[in-house]
Amino acid sequence: MPRITIDDVELEVEEGRTVLQAVDDAGLLMNGVEIPHYCWHPKLSIDGSCRLCQVEVEGMPKLQIACNTPVQDGMRIRTTTDRVKSARAGVMELLLVNHPLDCPICDQAGECKLQDYAFEYGVEGSRSREPRRALKKNVDLGPTIVFDQERCILCRRCVRFCDEIPGTHELAVMNRGDASVIETFPGQQLDNPYSMNVADICPVGALTTRDFRFKIRVWFLEDVPGVCTGCANGCNLHIGVANNKVHRYLPRRNDDVNDTWICDEGRLSYRRIGAADRLREVQVLEEDGGRRVAPYAEALSSAAARLRGLLDGKGPGVIVGIASAHATNEDLFTFRRLLDALHIETAGLVVVRGAADELLLKAERGANGAGARALGFGDGRVVVDRIRTGAVDGAIVLGHDILDAEHLGGIEALGRLDTVIALDSHQSSLQRVSHASFPVRVPAEKHGTLTNWEGRVQRVEPAVEPRWEARSEGEVLAALGAALGLEGFSEAWDPREVSRALSEAVPAFAGIELASLPPGGAPLRTPPGRKGRRAT
Amino acid sequence: MLQAPYVTSYLSEHFADDAYGTLEGYRAAGGYKAARKALTGMSPAEIIEVVKESGLQGRGGAGFSTGLKWSFMPEGDEKPKYLACNADESEPGSFKDRILMERGPHQLLEGILIAARATGARTTFIYIRGEYAFPASQLERAVAEAYDAGILGKNVLKSGFAHDVVIQRGAGAYICGEETGLLESLEGKKGQPRKKPPFPAQYGAFGMPTTVNNVETFCHVPHIIANGAEWFRGFGTEKSPGTTIFGVSGHVNRPGLFELPLGTRLDEIVFEHAGGVPNGRKVKGVIPGGMSMPILPAGLLDVPMANEHLRERKTMLGTGGVMVMDETTCMVRVASVISYFFRDESCGQCTQCREGTGWINKIVDRIERGAGEAEDLDMLLDLAGKMEGQTICAFADAAAWPIQGLLRHFRADFERHVQGRKCPFAESFEL
Numbered sequence: 027m028p029r030i031t032i033d034d035v036e037l038e039v040e041e042g043r044t045v046l047q048a049v050d051d052a053g054l055l056m057n058g059v060e061i062p063h064y065c066w067h068p069k070l071s072i073d074g075s076c077r078l079c080q081v082e083v084e085g086m087p088k089l090q091i092a093c094n095t096p097v098q099d100g101m102r103i104r105t106t107t108d109r110v111k112s113a114r115a116g117v118m119e120l121l122l123v124n125h126p127l128d129c130p131i132c133d134q135a136g137e138c139k140l141q142d143y144a145f146e147y148g149v150e151g152s153r154s155r156e157p158r159r160a161l162k163k164n165v166d167l168g169p170t171i172v173f174d175q176e177r178c179i180l181c182r183r184c185v186r187f188c189d190e191i192p193g194t195h196e197l198a199v200m201n202r203g204d205a206s207v208i209e210t211f212p213g214q215q216l217d218n219p220y221s222m223n224v225a226d227i228c229p230v231g232a233l234t235t236r237d238f239r240f241k242i243r244v245w246f247l248e249d250v251p252g253v254c255t256g257c258a259n260g261c262n263l264h265i266g267v268a269n270n271k272v273h274r275y276l277p278r279r280n281d282d283v284n285d286t287w288i289c290d291e292g293r294l295s296y297r298r299i300g301a302a303d304r305l306r307e308v309q310v311l312e313e314d315g316g317r318r319v320a321p322y323a324e325a326l327s328s329a330a331a332r333l334r335g336l337l338d339g340k341g342p343g344v345i346v347g348i349a350s351a352h353a354t355n356e357d358l359f360t361f362r363r364l365l366d367a368l369h370i371e372t373a374g375l376v377v378v379r380g381a382a383d384e385l386l387l388k389a390e391r392g393a394n395g396a397g398a399r400a401l402g403f404g405d406g407r408v409v410v411d412r413i414r415t416g417a418v419d420g421a422i423v424l425g426h427d428i429l430d431a432e433h434l435g436g437i438e439a440l441g442r443l444d445t446v447i448a449l450d451s452h453q454s455s456l457q458r459v460s461h462a463s464f465p466v467r468v469p470a471e472k473h474g475t476l477t478n479w480e481g482r483v484q485r486v487e488p489a490v491e492p493r494w495e496a497r498s499e500g501e502v503l504a505a506l507g508a509a510l511g512l513e514g515f516s517e518a519w520d521p522r523e524v525s526r527a528l529s530e531a532v533p534a535f536a537g538i539e540l541a542s543l544p545p546g547g548a549p550l551r552t553p554p555g556r557k558g559r560r561a562t
Numbered sequence: 563m564l565q566a567p568y569v570t571s572y573l574s575e576h577f578a579d580d581a582y583g584t585l586e587g588y589r590a591a592g593g594y595k596a597a598r599k600a601l602t603g604m605s606p607a608e609i610i611e612v613v614k615e616s617g618l619q620g621r622g623g624a625g626f627s628t629g630l631k632w633s634f635m636p637e638g639d640e641k642p643k644y645l646a647c648n649a650d651e652s653e654p655g656s657f658k659d660r661i662l663m664e665r666g667p668h669q670l671l672e673g674i675l676i677a678a679r680a681t682g683a684r685t686t687f688i689y690i691r692g693e694y695a696f697p698a699s700q701l702e703r704a705v706a707e708a709y710d711a712g713i714l715g716k717n718v719l720k721s722g723f724a725h726d727v728v729i730q731r732g733a734g735a736y737i738c739g740e741e742t743g744l745l746e747s748l749e750g751k752k753g754q755p756r757k758k759p760p761f762p763a764q765y766g767a768f769g770m771p772t773t774v775n776n777v778e779t780f781c782h783v784p785h786i787i788a789n790g791a792e793w794f795r796g797f798g799t800e801k802s803p804g805t806t807i808f809g810v811s812g813h814v815n816r817p818g819l820f821e822l823p824l825g826t827r828l829d830e831i832v833f834e835h836a837g838g839v840p841n842g843r844k845v846k847g848v849i850p851g852g853m854s855m856p857i858l859p860a861g862l863l864d865v866p867m868a869n870e871h872l873r874e875r876k877t878m879l880g881t882g883g884v885m886v887m888d889e890t891t892c893m894v895r896v897a898s899v900i901s902y903f904f905r906d907e908s909c910g911q912c913t914q915c916r917e918g919t920g921w922i923n924k925i926v927d928r929i930e931r932g933a934g935e936a937e938d939l940d941m942l943l944d945l946a947g948k949m950e951g952q953t954i955c956a957f958a959d960a961a962a963w964p965i966q967g968l969l970r971h972f973r974a975d976f977e978r979h980v981q982g983r984k985c986p987f988a989e990s991f992e993l
Contacts, residue, residue, distance in 0.1 A: 156925065203908035204908070
């Protein structure tokens with residue numbers, strides 16, 4: 027493997043990589059080795075046009091662009107010489123000649139590479155006395171993206187993204203020279219399931235999402251790492267939070283999961299967290315069929331009493347458990363323990379499925395189906411059939427995926443049961459038939475781990491705190507166990523401790539613990555079977 | 563049809579004869595004998611060796627060794643290999659390739675066949691600028707003749723060697739004369755240069771190994787093969803052998819084409835061959851090699867037209883397009899025209915070129931309008947310096963050099979504009 031030296035850093039690099047790629051591979055790009063760049067992006071083809079990443083290579087008379095210079099053994103590169111600094115300052119000055127400098131009203135301000143690099147590598151003031159280019163403002167490129175042509179620095183990342191990632195080819199550079207502008211092809215819109223990624227990779231404020239623009243200044247946002255729960259892929263997130271409210275999801279790079287991308291559907295799923303239809307109250311069902319808000323403790327003892335009655339009367343065989351792909355591994359492990367302690371053998375995972383694509387989106391619309399399966403929750407369709415045919419009397423139901431047309435298609439069958447105990451984050455008709463109904467947290471509101479379709483266990487942590495009384499499924503189920511007088515169950519439930527117990531009890535989770543999980547997650551010891559890997 | 567060269571040598575000696583453009587006429591003048599020799603009696607390595615020894619330099623502007631360029635092509639035939647003939651001739655002031663195609667299309671085809679044999683290319687794409695409708699029609703006719711006569715096709719001159727020639731007309735963009743811009747355009751894409759590496763010899767037309775040569779470069783080759791490297795070195799200077807066809811335009815009594823050995827002095831070309839400046843005026847400046855080459859003032863014209871000499875005067879031979887300007891010329895106006903051209907023709911990929919060409923043009927125009935400031939002159943030089951050598955292709959250099967040349971030799975013109983707050987040249991028309 028070739029060895030190269032960049033300033034004082036020695037690197038052993040993979041053959042066939044370019045200097046910038048090698049620095050990025052080593053995790054040092056802009057993180058120890060400063061090579062500013064605009065057009066280069068780790069997941070797009072090399073463009074070589076912004077010319078900002080020029081470096082001095084020993085033995086080469088001209089400065090070389092780091093993004094397109096192949097590494098050679100013994101190569102010595104300098105990034106801090108006067109020539110390099112002057113070239114960078116030259117590029118920065120030229121990029122600003124026609125830029126509107128409207129940072130005070132630009133959404134990108136605060137996370138703008140033009141702003142950052144102008145401060146870091148540019149020169150103060152402008153020598154230009156010429157009028158700036160006047161171009162189109164506020165252009166609707168499509169349903170999701172608004173474009174400001176004047177702010178654009180023509181790095182063409184967005185063009186390459188559409189060509190290379192979704193392969194939809196909506197964008198191109200029209201005209202040439204300083205009349206160059208990015209536009210959609212005539213009669214076309216920027217409209218694809220991944221369209222909003224162009225706003226992330228736009229280094230300036232030229233491309234903004236209709237969803238986020240003008241909502242909040244980015245420096246008010248706290249960045250909490252998270253995982254998208256829209257499907258089984260588990261794309262990594264930067265969750266942007268201010269005033270206990272999630273304002274946006276941005277993709278967080280994880281080369282093992284989602285590279286630097288996220289689908290538009292997943293990106294907008296943050297809206298579900300603070301949605302009006304969140305389940306906010308503990309409810310119980312009166313004997314006359316009326317619903318009533320009840321204290322948590324009352325609902326717990328009511329649920330325990332109903333379960334106890336069934337267990338004592340007909341035995342555990344008439345009770346089923348429905349696991350959800352929206353709960354964490356820790357929640358589901360507690361559920362598993364509760365079912366085992368009650369000798370309830372009929373339990374399974376019920377999840378809504380949709381269309382998958384070839385990029386990121388998986389058919390299973392839930393973040394933790396693989397985790398549920400690893401914890402022994404098999405195909406819930408068997409359980410659903412038993413409910414439909416009236417073969418059971420009681421059910422503990424996590425989530426309301428069971429109401430989907432693919433499964434029960436409604437509440438009718440559940441309505442015939444003697445006892446339904448439901449735990450859910452959002453309102454649905456499930457509450458109308460639940461004898462005890464508990465509001466629970468979504469993954470962005472709690473500590474825990476999720477297992478994606480490939481068996482990668484990833485960590486979530488609270489980005490926001492619900493303004494109502496909400497618990498994790500695991501906490502409610504543990505308290506239910508305690509109310510039933512089961513040994514080893516108590517109202518105190520700590521996901522870290524549960525995670526430790528899980529890693530000790532289930533071989534697939536050996537060595538995987540919430541407290542020590544790396545930011546990119548870790549694979550299960552036993553990856554999911556082929557069935558879990560299938561895209562559709 | 564362009565007037566045949568006033569002064570001729572081996573390339574153009576038959577150009578006054580209309581029949582030379584036909585296959586019959588070309589053969590009567592000894593045509594295709596060199597191709598037969600190369601295809602039946604020489605190995606590719608031998609051809610490359612002779613061309614290397616001849617010292618032939620590419621005539622498209624960069625002056626790179628042709629034999630060396632051919633040797634970069636990979637051996638073996640895992641992938642089809644291509645030649646591209648650069649007939650874009652987009653450099654303002656240059657019109658030599660036009661005459662070579664109009665009056666000697668078979669000479670070009672013969673050069674292409676020999677180069678194809680040397681590089682193992684199966685197909686040649688002749689990329690000709692859109693404005694060259696007549697030269698293109700001459701080429702098309704000659705290619706058809708050559709196919710009919712078995713000079714192109716599956717069995718060239720019964721040698722067993724196969725070669726096809728495809729003529730592709732461009733839409734008229736300066737940058738499509740840059741070799742990788744040409745390849746992009748040839749492939750049907752927007753004409754903009756490719757980053758290097760990879761170089762065309764590894765990844766050229768349609769991703770295949772490709773050598774791109776200028777029209778005139780190909781035209782020299784049959785003569786080198788027919789007469790040998792020593793003979794070729796009998797023309798020109800030691801470092802710059804052979805002739806070239808100088809195209810002289812501007813303020814001269816006899817504008818046109820002159821085939822002369824490299825190393826012919828510029829003042830000889832301007833005053834003797836092109837007849838000097840009309841109306842009893844004096845020469846002010848001469849661009850020696852097409853618009854992108856730095857200008858020389860009247861006092862520096864005693865220079866042999868070969869790169870080793872021109873470089874000493876901070877300019878280059880380029881495409882041999884000599885543009886003469888008399889004493890009534892406003893050099894700021896010249897800078898304005900040149901900088902507008904490069905602003906308009908920049909492909910817009912690289913920051914320095916896209917933004918720099920526009921900015922320079924705006925500053926120069928402002929000076930010409932009488933709104934210039936003293937510091938603008940050094941700023942122009944600084945900007946030109948920041949564009950030079952930092953971009954994907956040499957376009958930014960080509961845009962920077964003329965500005966540097968004009969300020970080097972005619973700074974006084976710029977200063978008079980700034981101080982007088984108007985253009986001091988009576989005949990200078992409004993921008």
